[in-house]
Amino acid sequence: MFNTYMNYHMGGTMISAGIVVEYNPFHNGHLYHLHQTRKQTNADVVIAVMSGHFLQRGEPALVSKFARTKMALQAGVDLVVELPYAFSTQKAEIFAHGAISILSSLQTNFICFGSESGSLTPFYNTLHFIEDHKHQYNDAIKKFMNDGLSYPKAASLAFRSIAKEEPLLDLSKPNNILGYHYIKALHRLKSSTLPITIKRVNAEYHEPYLSTSTQISSATSIRNIVLQNDSLTEIRSHVPYTSYEGLLHYKHIYGNFVQWENLWPYLKYKLLHSEPEELKEIYEVEEGIEHRLIRYCRVAISFSDFMEKVKTKRYTWTRLQRVCVHILTNTKKEEMKKRCNHPEYIRVLGFNEKGRKYLKEKKHKCSLPIISKLSQIDQSAIRLDVKASHIYSLAFNNQISKQIIKEEASCPPIIV
Structure with missing residues (x-):
């Protein structure tokens, strides 16, 4: 260096x-x-x-x-x-x-x-390991998601199930997850950034x-x-x-x-005046979650109360918050997919x-x-x-x- x-x-x-x-x-x-x-x-x-x-x-x-x-x-x-x-x-x-x-x-x-850990070695080991076991890894993710788990939890469990005792990353840690994806992005973009x-x-x-x-x-x-x-x-x-x-x-x-509570009245208004078919067009609204959002916004007294009622093993707090942001900004699937390439x-x-x-x-x-x-x-x-x-x-x-x-x-x- x-x-x-x-x-x-x-x-x-x-x-x-x-x-x-x-x-x-x-x-x-x-x-x-x-x-x-x-x-x-x-x-x-x-x-x-x-x-x-x-x-x-x-x-x-x-x-x-x-x-x-x-x-x-x-x-x-x-x-x-x-x-x-x-x-x-x-x-x-x-x-x-x-x-x-x-x-x-x-x-x-x-x-x-x-x-x-402060070491790059586990990141590169993990990147190569997942690439070498891509199909096995993706199949394991699908299996855990079919059991009703969220994608992050399913991905973490899938990784553990195939990595076993390998000296790899702990992908349950937020910083390690982001770091892994930085390394992966550098690799895919063939970036000269070190x-x-x-x-x-x-x-x-x-x-x-x-x-x-x-x-x-x-x-x-x-x-x-x-x-x-x-x-x-x-x-x-x-x-x-x-x-x-x-x-x-x-x-x-x-x-x-x-904080979210400041924006809760606007989110609630949007949900109360939206049909399920309209919400299905919003980015990250998938698998029928629109019905759950509408149902619980009617009885929730605050944003935190709303989130406690809506979240499940499959729909994490973080994912739901992102969904709520996209509903507020009326960000459609088609537009977001075009812009995030x-x-x-x-x-x-x-x-x-x-x-x-x-x-x-x-x-x-x-x-x-x-x-x-x-x-x-x-x-x-x-x-x-x-x-x-x-x-x-x-x-x-x-x-x-x-x-x-x-x-x-x-x-x-x-x-x-």
């Missing part, structure tokens, strides 16, 4: 490292990842591909993508580009494909992601409580505090100072942080001087158009992202809602 660095520097080219993020919100674990990425790659510029207003687990982001961009830049990220809705609200495989496609198009030298994995420290991915032994806590635990308390003091030591100040400022200006553009959300320099260096070499405003691209290509922002804005009062919509249409990249 040292020779790689020397070749880049001798050629006068900036070394770049990519990370795929949601920053919901940016916390000390993210800061550790960022510092390790720069340290292990010797990168001149770190590029974050960040989800927009709706995230991979089918949740609205706590704060807007522009607020999260500012937090990222203030913490040391050099360039933030958006992962479009067509990829950010998808299962791990499509999510990873979109992010890797963007980083490859930007000619990023490295991608750095977190994992449980992967590096960083061992996760301390907090578990979905740990609901703040750590009492370290200052690194899960994003889940931090969101729980932010959403349930008027004061943010409790999270102060678990996020960078710039994030803490950013969250305080956001609450003062926007009035509230966004490959990103059509790279939208720049923000940069510092190093990020600006890198964009200038790569602008004419990039295989995708780089845009800073939506007016710079065909409107059909960005339709899903525009709709997502309009729906996200419903979580606020009219004045703030108009501001969110205006930001989406005309906000220039944030410069730090």
Whole structure:
């Protein structure tokens, strides 16, 4: 790897490292990842591909993508580009494909992601093992799904059933699942971007409580505090100072942080006024789930109550949340399948001087158009992202809602 660095520097080219993020919100674990990425790659510029207003687990982001961009830049990220809705609200495989496609198009030298072991060997072993046992693996997945299990659970059990004692990945861990799909996407795209994995420290991915032994806590635990308390003091030591100040400022200006409960009345209205045949056209609405959604929305008193009533072994909370996002945005199967084959553009959300320099260096070499405003691209290509922002804005009062919509249409990249 040292020779790689020397070749880049001798050629006068900036070394770049990519990370795929949601920053919901940016916390000390993210800061550790960022510092390790720069340290292990010797990168001149770190590029974050960040989800927009709706995230991979089918949740609205706590704060807007522009607020999260500012937090990222203030913490040391050099360039933030958006992962479009067509990829950010998808299962791990499509999510990873979109992010890797963007980083490859930007000619990023490295991608750095977190994992449980911090070693790439199990990822490559697992990739080759699954390729060699593809038919057996797919048959096992079908068998477990026929038993009424969700796809993620079926895939995990199928893998365990054929891998047995092989020294492979634990594909029940969220970070390992995403990492595996990053490696798989790099392989399929024949990308020259090199992967590096960083061992996760301390907090578990979905740990609901703040750590009492370290200052690194899960994003889940931090969101729980932010959403349930008027004061943010409790999270102060678990996020960078710039994030803490950013969250305080956001609450003062926007009035509230966004969660599903803010959007529940709109989802309920949509479900109550939709026929099953209409819902069947929505992306990810499959296997008769539309009847269950309509039935339980009539009696649910909140979004969380609705989800508890609808979820089953087969329909996980995450999958159902993604379905609900697509219902809210009225995203049809045909349109989503058309848009999620490959990103059509790279939208720049923000940069510092190093990020600006890198964009200038790569602008004419990039295989995708780089845009800073939506007016710079065909409107059909960005339709899903525009709709997502309009729906996200419903979580606020009219004045703030108009501001969110205006930001989406005309906000220039944030410069730090």
